[in-house]
Amino acid sequence: MSKISNAEAIAAWSTMPADVVSAYDDQGDYPKRHLMNANLLRMLGALDGRRVLDAGSGEGYFSRLLADRGADVVAVEPADALRARAREIERDRGQGITFVQADLAELPDLGRPFDAVVCSMVLLAVPDWKAAMAACVAALKPGGRFVFSLTHPAFEDLFGIWSKYGHYRLDRYLDDYEMPGDYAPDFHRPLSAYLNQIISLGCRITEVCEPGLDPQVAADSGVEGTESYVALPNFVIISAETDG
Secondary structure (H helix, E strand, O other): OOOOOHHHHHHHHOOOOHHHHOOOEOOEOHHHHHHHHHHHHHHHOOOOOOEEEEEOOOOOHHHHHHHHOOOEEEEEOOOHHHHHHHHHHHHHHOOOOEEEOOOHHHOOOOOOOEEEEEEEOOHHHOOOHHHHHHHHHHOEEEEEEEEEEEEOOOOOOHHHHHHHHOOOOOOOOOOOEEEOOOOOOEEEOOHHHHHHHHHHOOOEEEEEEOOOOOHHHHHHHOOOOOOHHHHOOOEEEEEEEOOO
16 A cells, blocks of 8 residues: 555656756657657557646656657646646647646546557556556457556666665565655566456566667767666556457
């Protein structure tokens, strides 16, 4: 059981300073650029003309990648600071993205069902994650696709631990617990919790991706410890579909 509510987590994320929010680039950050984005887009499939929900869109970088590929994007983000930055960029670029402020566990009426929902690096930060996942699935049309990503529960703090010890150490996996963050906690849950929950919602898992970093990209970074992303997956991406 989480010690904080969704509302408290949202309030905490809303305190992110403007300079931190604006530090994201058009690909998000290094791990997203080299490990996440291409896999998310591949697993979502064809996007041109499709209606896509970006659930927990943050400052909107992935919503913009979706819109660049022809998707009709609705982006839901509860935190004030992140949504404000996303709307500021949308005013400049005019990509036609609809930004909505809402708790993912209590989605408002967003119109007709979606062809796809993406929820990237979000559920691990949501106290009431089961309700949020259920709302994402409920927003899909029959045969719709749900793609979500997480920090891999078996390899959290991969870079930090590898940099300290030269290998990875893990001594606590099966428990649920909060992990302190700069603004609000993330939550450790075993991977089976997410997989079993999506199955219980009537979805069929179509792919589980554990992306590894290209060794040359790691070498070119010049940053000691980046080789950990070659050896072990810091992230996991799951694709599932509703009954058609």
